[in-house]
Amino acid sequence: MISKDLEALPESAFTQKFGPKTRTVADIIFEINLVNxxxxxxxxxxxxxxxxxSGWICAPEDFASKQVVIDAFMKSSGKILETIESMxxxxxxxxxxxxxxETTRYERFQFMAMHMWYHSGQxxxxxxxxxxxxxxx
Numbered sequence: 552m553i554s555k556d557l558e559a560l561p562e563s564a565f566t567q568k569f570g571p572k573t574r575t576v577a578d579i580i581f582e583i584n585l586v587n588x589x590x591x592x593x594x595x596x597x598x599x600x601x602x603x604x605s606g607w608i609c610a611p612e613d614f615a616s617k618q619v620v621i622d623a624f625m626k627s628s629g630k631i632l633e634t635i636e637s638m639x640x641x642x643x644x645x646x647x648x649x650x651x652x653e654t655t656r657y658e659r660f661q662f663m664a665m666h667m668w669y670h671s672g673q674x675x676x677x678x679x680x681x682x683x684x685x686x687x688x
Contacts, residue, residue: 552688553583553667554625556674559687562617564677574607576677579670580620581610584627587663591631593649594656635660 557576565576585608592599614620635643643656678684 553671553674554621554628555688556671556678557617557621557624559683559685560617560674560678561681564681565617565620566615569677569680574609576674577610577614577620578608579673580624581614582608583667583670584623586666587627587631590659590663591634593647594659595634596647631660631663 557580560576568575585603589599589602610620614623638656643660646653646655647659648654649659678687
């Protein structure tokens with residue numbers, strides 16, 4: 552759904568701010584990718600990178616064009632799908648330890664889905680701000 556919403560947005564939307572406190576589409580996708588990559592590393596048993604503790608996540612300057620953002624989202628999401636597809640049900644239900652304590656891989660996958668769904672609503676709202684009230688999925 553997110554990739555279809557991103558495709559429907561005009562190029563200008565990826566760096567457009569709608570006010571002094573808003574983030575851009577590029578910022579939000581950059582955050583989604585960080586969350587997915589971080590969780591993916593944990594569920595695969597890899598050492599995750601240090602989470603940036605600087606308030607709202609903002610995309611770097613070179614993460615600004617529609618194609619760069621979509622390509623990065625597809626790559627990050629693709630790696631998560633590969634991870635899920637490579638695991639047995641037993642592995643998915645298995646426990647892992649995160650910075651917040653013990654949980655299951657399933658819970659972490661569920662959190663990723665909820666996080667993306669939340670931001671998907673923001674993309675839909677941005678579409679309406681730009682005059683597009685069509686469903687694209």
